[in-house]
Amino acid sequence: MLSKKTKYGIKALTFIARQEKGTMVQIATISESENISHKFLESILLTLRKSGILGAKKGKGGGYYLLKPSHEIKMTDVIRTLEGPIAMVPCVSLNYYEKCDDCPDEDACSVHKLMIQVRDNTLQVLRNNTLADLV
Amino acid sequence: MLSKKTKYGIKALTFIARQEKGTMVQIATISESENISHKFLESILLTLRKSGILGAKKGKGGGYYLLKPSHEIKMTDVIRTLEGPIAMVPCVSLNYYEKCDDCPDEDACSVHKLMIQVRDNTLQVLRNNTLADLV
DNA sequence: CTTAAAACCTAGTATTCCGATAGGGTAAAG
């Protein structure tokens, strides 16, 4: 299951991407338009800023904006930032690899074999989709 | 993330599939061989039996066995039984569809658009893999 | 017929995670 955090994050990003380039978008604007709790959204956008996807400007007239053109923002990065690993099992994760403690031989493991395929297919989809593709 | 329930379930099924056709396999055998808690595994195999993937025989010399040849057991069925919906969002689920209450227009939703693709790719992988492919 | 072995079933529990909320702190326009 996709967490609401990720879901809201993607919605917020596409909302920002739909504006004219360089426009400042405020939390309140997104929150109202997309039906997302203001405070919750705040923490999500903060995460996206820290990961280098969004920039922010404080003070009156401030807000959030994309740091890169939307066609350069890959969904893999967005998902990894908000949701964490894309793989469904740590032992097939590229960025968050962890050995299973119950499994002596990874190459002989049926779950491993299956989940590698799922991961590869999912990765392909997410890599081929940028923010621009979703707008 | 794949739950341990599903992970253990797949491991147990492949263990059974590796035996000669029609062999009774006991919980304890699988539990020891695959490092899975006996009691937890018990509840998992029960679920698989109730869903019609496994058969069981009680009493001495009893155990679990596959109801169909392993190449007819699709991973979609196994995952749906143990993990639930394959889709990452209810609004793109084929078997467990549910409308998002925050989203007025599904066709305009970026999350929807993306997750449809992920679902289709995952489904393809899981449909093309049977138990026999994992053994 | 008895007993042991095995699945079956119900219930409970400890822990973890999620979604959200609270409440202020800090910086920059105007």
Next chain:
DNA sequence: CTTTACCCTATCGGAATACTAGGTTTTAAG
């Protein structure tokens, strides 16, 4: 120097996960 809007930490209830406990029923074997 006040308002606006982002920044940060902490907390909390509810749901889901991953087991655990203990008893019941069925079957085969002695």
